[in-house]
Amino acid sequence: MQNLWSDTDAKDAIARHAAKGIGEDLALRVYTTRLLGGEPRLVLHGGGNTSVKTKVADVTGEPVEVLCVKGSGWDMGTIEAPGLPAVRLAPLGGLVGLQALSDEDMVNIQRCNLLDSKSPNPSVETLLHAFLPHKFIDHTHSNAVLALTDQPDGEELARDVFGKRAALVPYIMPGFALAKKASEVSRAHPDVEGLILLKHGIFSMGATAEEAYGRMIDLVSLAEQRLAKATRKIFPGANLPGAIAGAADVAPILRGLLSLPAKSGGREAAQRFIFEFRTSPEIVAYVGGREIGRYSQQGPVTPDHAIRTKNLPLVVPAPEAGKLDAFKAGAKQALDNFIADYHGYFARHNARQLPSKTELDPMPRVVLVPGLGLFGLGKSSKDAKIAADLAETTVEVVADAERLGTYQCIPEPDIFDIEYWSLEQAKLGAEAEKPLARRIVVVTGGGSGIGAATAQAFAREGAELVVIDQDSTRASEIASKVKGFALACDVTNPAEVRAAFDRIAATYGGVDIVVSNAGAAWQGKIGDVDEATLRKSFELNFWAHQSVAQNAVRVMRAQGLGGCLLFNTSKQAVNPGPDFGPYGLPKAATLFLMRQYALDHGADGIRSNAVNADRIRSGLLTDAMIAQRSKARGLSEADYMGGNLLGLEVTADDVAQSFVALAKASKSTGAVITVDGGNIAAALR
Numbered sequence: 001m002q003n004l005w006s007d008t009d010a011k012d013a014i015a016r017h018a019a020k021g022i023g024e025d026l027a028l029r030v031y032t033t034r035l036l037g038g039e040p041r042l043v044l045h046g047g048g049n050t051s052v053k054t055k056v057a058d059v060t061g062e063p064v065e066v067l068c069v070k071g072s073g074w075d076m077g078t079i080e081a082p083g084l085p086a087v088r089l090a091p092l093g094g095l096v097g098l099q100a101l102s103d104e105d106m107v108n109i110q111r112c113n114l115l116d117s118k119s120p121n122p123s124v125e126t127l128l129h130a131f132l133p134h135k136f137i138d139h140t141h142s143n144a145v146l147a148l149t150d151q152p153d154g155e156e157l158a159r160d161v162f163g164k165r166a167a168l169v170p171y172i173m174p175g176f177a178l179a180k181k182a183s184e185v186s187r188a189h190p191d192v193e194g195l196i197l198l199k200h201g202i203f204s205m206g207a208t209a210e211e212a213y214g215r216m217i218d219l220v221s222l223a224e225q226r227l228a229k230a231t232r233k234i235f236p237g238a239n240l241p242g243a244i245a246g247a248a249d250v251a252p253i254l255r256g257l258l259s260l261p262a263k264s265g266g267r268e269a270a271q272r273f274i275f276e277f278r279t280s281p282e283i284v285a286y287v288g289g290r291e292i293g294r295y296s297q298q299g300p301v302t303p304d305h306a307i308r309t310k311n312l313p314l315v316v317p318a319p320e321a322g323k324l325d326a327f328k329a330g331a332k333q334a335l336d337n338f339i340a341d342y343h344g345y346f347a348r349h350n351a352r353q354l355p356s357k358t359e360l361d362p363m364p365r366v367v368l369v370p371g372l373g374l375f376g377l378g379k380s381s382k383d384a385k386i387a388a389d390l391a392e393t394t395v396e397v398v399a400d401a402e403r404l405g406t407y408q409c410i411p412e413p414d415i416f417d418i419e420y421w422s423l424e425q426a427k428l429g430a431e432a433e434k435p436l437a438r439r440i441v442v443v444t445g446g447g448s449g450i451g452a453a454t455a456q457a458f459a460r461e462g463a464e465l466v467v468i469d470q471d472s473t474r475a476s477e478i479a480s481k482v483k484g485f486a487l488a489c490d491v492t493n494p495a496e497v498r499a500a501f502d503r504i505a506a507t508y509g510g511v512d513i514v515v516s517n518a519g520a521a522w523q524g525k526i527g528d529v530d531e532a533t534l535r536k537s538f539e540l541n542f543w544a545h546q547s548v549a550q551n552a553v554r555v556m557r558a559q560g561l562g563g564c565l566l567f568n569t570s571k572q573a574v575n576p577g578p579d580f581g582p583y584g585l586p587k588a589a590t591l592f593l594m595r596q597y598a599l600d601h602g603a604d605g606i607r608s609n610a611v612n613a614d615r616i617r618s619g620l621l622t623d624a625m626i627a628q629r630s631k632a633r634g635l636s637e638a639d640y641m642g643g644n645l646l647g648l649e650v651t652a653d654d655v656a657q658s659f660v661a662l663a664k665a666s667k668s669t670g671a672v673i674t675v676d677g678g679n680i681a682a683a684l685r
Contacts, residue, residue: 001039001041001042001144001217001220001221001224002217003213003214003217003218004035004038005032005035005210005213005214009031010028010031010209010210013027013028013030013031014027014028017030017081020081022081023054023056025052025054025068025135025209026052026054026068026081026084027081028052028136028208028209028210029050029051029052029068029084029136029209030079030080030081030083030084031209032050032136032138032209032210032212032213033050033070033076033079033084033138034076034077034078034079035213036048036050036076036138036140036213036216037075037076037077037078037079038077040389040393041142041143041144041220042140042141042142042143042216042220043076043077043140043141044141044386044389044390044393045075045308045386045389045390046073046074046075046076047076047140047141047302047304048070048076048138048139048140048141048201049069049070049076049123049125049129049139050069050070050076050084050136050137050138050139051067051068051069051070051084051126051129051130051136051137052067052068052084052135052136052137052209053065053066053067053068053089053134053135054066054068054135056068056086056115058115064088064115065088065089065090066086066087066088066089066115067086067087067089067092067122067126067129067130068084068085068086068087069084069085069087069122069123069126069129069130070083070084070122070123071083071084071085071119071120071121071122071123072120072121072122072123072124072426073120074120082119083120085114085115085116085119085120085122086114086115086116086119087110087113087114087115087122087126087130088113088115089130091109091112091113092109092110092113092126092127092130092131093130093131095109095127095130095176096131096179096180096183098176100176100177101176103175103176103421103422103423106127106175106176107121107423110122110126110127121426124174124175124423124424125139125174125178125179127175127176127179128174128178128179128182128183128203130179131179131180131182131183131186132182132183132186132203132205133186134205134206134207134212135206135207135208136205136206136207136208136209136211136212136213137203137204137205137212138203138204138205138212138213138215138216139201139202139203140201140202140216140220141200141201141202141301141302141304142201142202142220142223143301143393143396143397143400144220144223144224144227144400145158145196145201145202145219145220145223146199146201146301146302146397146401147223147227147301147397147398147400147401147404148161148223148226148227148401148404149196149198149199149200150199150301150397150401150407150408150409151401151404151405151406151407151408152405152406152408153405154198154199154408155168155170155198157226157404157405158196158198161222161223161226162194162196162219162222164189164191164192165192165193165194165218165219165222166192166193166194166195166196166202166219167185167186167188167189167192167194167195167196168185168195168196168198169181169182169185169195169196169197169198170198171197171198171199171200171410171414173303173414173417173418173421174200174303175423178197182195182197182203192205193205193206193215193218193219194215194216194219199302199303199409199410200302200303200410201302201304202216202219202220204216204219226404227400227403227404230400230403230404231403232402232403232404232405234285234289234399234402234403235285235286235288235289235290235291235399235402236289236290236291237285237288237289237290238288238289238290238292238318238370240288240318240370240371241318241319241320241321241323241371243320243321243322244318244319244320244321244371244372245319245320245321245322245323245324245327245372246321246372246502246506247277247279247372247373247505247506248501248502248503248505248506249319249321249324249505249558250319250324250327250369250372251275251277251375251505251506251508251509251510252505252509252510252511252555252556252558252559253324253327253328253331253558253559254275254316254331254367254369254375254509255272255273255275255509255510255559255561256510256558256559256560256561257328257331257332257335258272258273258335258363258364258367258377259271259272259273259559259561260272260361260363267560267561267562267605268512268561268562268563268564268605268607268666269666270561271438272438272439272510272512272561273363273377273378273379273384273438273509274377274378274379274380274381274383274384274438274440274464274508274509275375275376275377275384275507275508275509275510276375276376276377276378276381276384276385276387276388276507277373277374277375277388277506277507278373278374278375278376278388278391278392279372279373279374280373282395282396282399283373283374283392283395284371284372284373285399286368286395286398286399287315287368287369287370287371287372287373287374288318288370288371292315292368292370293315295398295402295407296312296313296315296368296398297312297315298398298407298408298409299311299312299409299410299412299415300390300394300409300415301393301394301397301398301409302409303410303414303415303418304418304424305390305393305394306415306418306419306424307418307419307424307425308365308383308386308387308390309365309366309387309390309391309394310342310360310364310365310366310419311342311345311412311415311416311419312338312341312364313364313365313366313367313368313374313391314334314335314338314364314366314367314368315334315367315368315370316330316331316334316335316367316368316369316370317330317331317334317370318369318370318371318372319369319371319372324558335364338362338364339362339363342362343359343362345412345416346359346360346362346416349412349413349416349417349420350420352413353420357420360419360420363377364377365377365378365387366387366388366390366391366394374388374391374392374395375388375509376388376389376390376391377509379433379437379438380437380438380464381464381485381508384509433462434460434461434462435461435462435664436458436461436462436463436513436660436663436664437462437463438462438464439462439463439464439512439513439663440463440464440466440504440508440509440510440511440512440513441455441458441463441464441465441466441512441513441514441515441663442466442468442501442504442511442513442514442515442548442552443455443458443465443466443467443468443514443515443517444468444469444489444491444514444515444516444517444518444544444548445468445469445491445517445518445519445568446465446467446468446469446475446478446479446515446517447467447469447470447471447473447474447475447477447478448469448474448478449616449652450517450568450613450616450652450655450656451467451469451478451515451517451518452467452474452478452652453651453652453653453655453656454515454517454652454655454656454659454660455467455478455479455481455482455484456478456481456482456656457653457656457657457659457660458482458513458515458656458659458660458663459481459482459483459484461660463512463513464484464485464508465479465482465483465484465485466479466484466485466486466487466504466507466508467479467482467484467485467486467487468487468488468489468491468500468518469486469487469488469489469518470488470489470490470491470518471488472486472488475487475488485504485507485508487500487503487504491518491540491544491547491548492539492540492543492544492547494547497544497547497548497551498547498551500551501551501552501554501555504555505555510555510556510558510559510561511552511555511556511559511563512556512561512563512564513563513564513566513663514548514549514552514563514564514565514566515566515568515659516544516545516548516549516565516566516567516568517568518540518544518548519540519541519568519570519587520537520540520541520583521580521583521625522534522536522537522582522583523579523580523582523583524579524581524582525579525581526581526582526585529581529582533582534581534582534585537582537583537585537586538585538586538589540586541583541586541587541590542586542587542589542590542593545567545590545593546593549565549567549593549597549608552565553565553597553601553604553606556604556606557601557604557606561605562604562605562606562607563604563605563606563607564606564607564608564609564662564663565594565597565606565607565608565609566609566610566611566659566662566663567590567591567593567594567608567609567610567611568610568611568613568655569587569590569591569594569610569611569612569672570583570584570587570612570613570614571612571613571614571674571676571679571682572584572587572588573587573588573590573591573612574588574591574612574682574683574684575679575681575682576588590610591610591612591672594608594609594610594670594672595608595670598669598670599670602669607665607666607668607669608669608670609662609665609668609669609670609671609672609673610671610672610673611655611658611659611662611672611673611675612672612673612674612675612676612682612684613650613654613655613658613674613675613676614644614650614675614676614677614679614682615640615643615644615649615650615676615677616650616651616652616654616655616675617649617651617652626640642677644676644677644678644679645677645678645679645680646677646678647677648677649677650675650676650677654675655675658673658675661673672684
């Protein structure tokens with residue numbers, strides 16, 4: 001473990017914070033917290049915490065002894081000073097004499113002693129920091145320390161590795177009881193550099209930020225050095241099929257199986273998950289081991305992971321290429337067993353709860369696929385990535401633990417207590433989900449004009465966006481705005497389209513809504529236009545729509561969750577304009593393509609609808625074209641663009657909102673929405 005402390009950077013941090021009226025203690029606390037949080041072998045996704053005891057002025061200007069401790073919701077890798085709220089230290093320190101303190105009272109007294117009532121809740125381990133006498137305190141879930149202590153003889157190993165440099169604290173659930181025990185151990189060993197919380201993590205302490213940080217690095221390095229000496233062979237391989245199916249084939253099947261059935265609304269209303277796939281030689285060795293049923297079913301490497309990964313991962317059969325039906329049947333049986341086991345796990349441990357808990361959904365958050373890799377699951381791509389990151393960390397820790405001995409984490413009752421601990425569940429938040437949350441939306445031609453507006457409109461509704469455009473730069477720009485995924489793809493190339501949908505399925509787990517929008521407006525008098533122009537227009541304005549829709553349906557049917565196809569057909573499909581045959585003819589074919597998908601795939605729960613738009617200032621109707629048409633009609637540009645029954649200019653966002661409306665219209669298929677401000681000639685009859 002490398003010590004990244006820099007005197008220059010530390011002085012810069014002090015100067016930057018001083019300019020904001022923030023003192024040196026808190027400035028250095030932020031600096032070293034970020035150093036720790038930037039190392040994934042120490043801290044992941046909101047885990048760990050740090051503190052400093054210092055003085056700040058209260059509202060009267062009087063200096064007050066406070067504990068600045070990491071607040072809930074802040075990540076150590078990106079923390080700022082507000083993420084370390086100040087709590088009056090004296091009232092917290094006085095609690096050490098109590099025999100017991102409920103979680104509710106603990107949270108209340110911590111909030112009551114905040115100097116700023118708008119601050120986030122202090123860490124659940126605030127009292128542990130308060131009860132220790134040291135000025136700077138750091139806490140991480142070091143992989144190396146976990147691998148060392150997640151053993152049947154973890155206490156003996158830790159005592160041998162750390163000697164008198166760190167004292168050992170037995171596993172106790174975080175909260176008042178752990179804070180009391182850590183204080184007791186610290187008083188018995190006043191000269192130690194740190195505390196090893198068995199099967200949980202590590203604390204380091206110091207008089208300065210540099211000392212506490214340096215001690216963390218040194219102590220973790222001792223654990224790493226011990227692990228480096230371990231030579232036991234691990235993960236002997238199981239017998240697997242010779243050819244393993246790819247993630248693009250496996251993910252949609254799993255996504256369909258793992259979706260929670262809706263009480264009403266049909267397949268499309270099911271509450272689904274977003275996936276994140278991970279693979280590497282280390283992961284493949286782990287998931288393909290003969291004893292995966294043992295080491296993967298022990299529980300989380302540190303209790304903090306349980307709220308993100310649940311108590312255990314789901315292990316499914318190895319997916320043999322060409323035999324996906326057999327894989328689906330085996331995966332369903334594995335999931336049924338997992339759900340039954342989870343119900344049993346809840347019932348066993350809820351019986352001792354007063355008051356009783358409400359069972360969480362029984363679906364796993366990590367799926368292990370022998371021969372292939374692992375999937376993290378979440379309600380968003382962010383949450384799926386977090387679950388996958390923690391699963392990868394689990395692979396690393398368990399591998400190190402197995403090289404040393406036998407992986408063994410905290411007992412099942414303790415796992416349950418953490419998973420169902422209200423203070424931990426509060427970290428996940430309880431925000432109401434937006435209407436299209438958990439939906440994977442693909443927009444072709446998404447780099448500009450109507451496509452870009454559509455991608456942004458769906459993002460505002462909570463969807464996960466994939467922006468496809470032939471121009472990779474434009475796709476990336478819009479994907480960045482919607483926090484989505486960009487794909488450069490020529491939609492007139494069937495091989496590229498198939499590869500794109502395979503990548504989407506492997507990346508997110510599947511597809512729910514596709515807006516087939518890419519197009520271009522070729523012009524020419526139909527009796528004069530050359531064949532090459534007409535064929536080129538059909539390639540983009542018809543065949544590309546078929547290629548996109550066909551691949552979307554392929555993925556949607558594998559999921560078994562229904563889906564929604566949305567086509568941009570243009571008013572040319574029903575009201576051809578002069579010299580626009582090369583554009584209108586394929587668009588008319590695409591309108592009937594939409595209806596054919598509605599007819600043929602309604603039984604699959606797949607809806608198919610279209611938007612018929614006109615005079616939209618976008619990639620199809622450029623400023624030059626607007627000027628040319630306005631001049632030809634003797635109109636101003638404004639009069640031309642607003643030349644409809646309502647006299648209003650129609651924007652790309654108006655079209656985007658119609659696509660969103662159709663996506664939400666769960667009982668509409670074969671429908672066309674006209675977005676043109678009123679053009680009776682283009683109205684459907």
